[in-house]
Amino acid sequence: MTYDEIVSVLGPVDSELAASLVATGASLEDLREAWNWLHNDDALMGEGRPLPGSRVGALIDLLETEDDEPGPAPAL
Numbered sequence: 082m083t084y085d086e087i088v089s090v091l092g093p094v095d096s097e098l099a100a101s102l103v104a105t106g107a108s109l110e111d112l113r114e115a116w117n118w119l120h121n122d123d124a125l126m127g128e129g130r131p132l133p134g135s136r137v138g139a140l141i142d143l144l145e146t147e148d149d150e151p152g153p154a155p156a157l
Contacts, residue, residue, distance in 0.1 A: 082109050101143050107136045115140035
């Protein structure tokens, strides 16, 4: 998986997250599946899709951690 492929799915990401995602050995399809599980888990479960495998799960963990980080404070 390349940085450009990651950006095609997630949009702009920092190089540290990109390197972590690449280090999992996951494919671009795995990244797409992880993104779908993060944003559509109820729909996917409703379709009877099996829970994500270990590689997709590792990507989900990395992406959830990124989403949990605080952003800049809102301007008052």
